[in-house]
Amino acid sequence: MTPLRAVSGRVPSMQTESSPQDQPLASPAGTGAPHVVVVEGLSKYFGDRLAINDISFAIRPGECVGFLGPNGAGKSTAIHILLGLVRRSSGTIRLLGAEVPKHHQEVKAKIGVVPQIDSLDPDLSVEENLLTYAGYFNIPRRQARHKADELLAFFALENRRQEIITHLSGGQRRRLLLARALINEPQLLILDEPTVGLDPQSRHLMWERLDILRQQGTTMLLTSHYMEEVARLSNRVLILDRGEIVAQGDPEELITEMVGTEVFEVEGTDAELDRLAAEFSQCDATLERASGKLYIYTQEDCTRLVHLLGEQRTWLRRPSNLEDLFIHLTGRSLRES
């Protein structure tokens, strides 16, 4: 594996690149390094529709923040506002120490983006896609070739170099999109559903690569509907629902705090489930009934009650996870109708 050396260890340099009057807000109390992203009171209306409702969050250097939310929650909109592709209605944004949209041009030179919708140039080859994109960043030709070689190796696309994009599989296209996002050695990587539609093999390959980048200190904002992916990669999550942030923090802590430590999923008749629900109130647990199932989220060890489940046809005991938190916060019903 070729390590992306240049990507690592670049984060501290941004202090020198911001102008003097930009300094105060950029450095949060208690940490030496400035925040990579600081969003305060951000809102966005599309006509009358409030897509983002007064959100605030910050991302520290080297963090990987999982950005979660049901379809239509406003994740892509928020990302587009960060990039200046959508205008904010109100709020302030600082990226890499500089106020945007005022300093977007300088800031975008240091950001890499994997968009939700594939935007590769279908008529160009794999290599031409990378070199063309490098051109947009004004990267000198030789350096761009060198970087493209490195990225093609890193993403196992070397033998597809001359292939036209329309001949690539979905997984190869997604990998190339990530490679393209890294062509400018970004300090901040924004990933909008980077593994959507990928098979388990391709997804694992993407995770491995993202993990290497993370270890090298690249700051990431990761949107995904795969909870496993977010749990693996992020140190912190931000959960958005209907344009509002409903929770943010360390995923493990949030899960324990808001959901519980373990989950029992039990199937049965209404009468059986009613009886079980009554019994489980002896234990510190939260109960939920949904479509013929009883969900028991335990806040303490309820092993002593497990024998009650013996006679049920189907039941399952498992540790609580991010998906439980997600459902807890955003509900079970479909958001887009």
Add this chain to the structure above:
Amino acid sequence: MKTLAFTKIWVRNARVWHSHILATLIGNLGQPFLFLIAMGYGLGRDVGPINGLSYLQFIAPGLVASSVMYAAAFETTFGSYTRLAMQKSYEAILMTPLTVTDLVLGEVAWGASKGLISALIMVAALPLFGVWPSWWALGLLPLLLVAGIFFAALGLIMTALAGNYEFFNYFISLVLTPLFLFSGIFFPLDTLAPPARFLFSLLPLSPVVDLARMLTYGRFEGPLFLKIVIPVMVTLATVWLARLLLQRRLIQ
């Protein structure tokens, strides 16, 4: 350096074009050449000379100008709309340090270049039809470049307003085709009744056709100054409007 950022977009489009160069050239050049043959050669034998030019000689410079119009406008409608709506290329570009202004300048420069390429091939082929341009024809280069910029920007305005490809049918039927027919390519405007003459001379292709004919044969007449200054100003205004509308379309 920053002011030349738009050339990156030009380069991107040129790279793509490189892979289907033949199809676009035939598409752009087919119509004007067919008209040159059908009207100039076919019909022209029964039409007397106009202002001392054979009918084929009379229409050839205008057809060159029309090839610029078609090539530039088609590039920034069908081509640009594909990049905007289908391929999301504009979104990809705007995630980099390039701005909407760079994007518009790049697209317009590219559309104008395609117009110019079509025109140059046509001019080079004119001797095959017995039309020998004068040295003044070198002046076609700046003239057709400005025309290319104008029609590319006009096409881009249509793209900024388009909801789908069908929209361009209106543009072709209601704008390009009337311009092709009534800008003095096929008949001299100065012998028309004054109202028609005035109306047709306002069409943006009219001064281009007129100047192209003068430059091709090196025979100048009438007030040139306004014929040059007004189209240049209109062209600048059109580019400005294209930027404004595309900005609105792209950054919501």
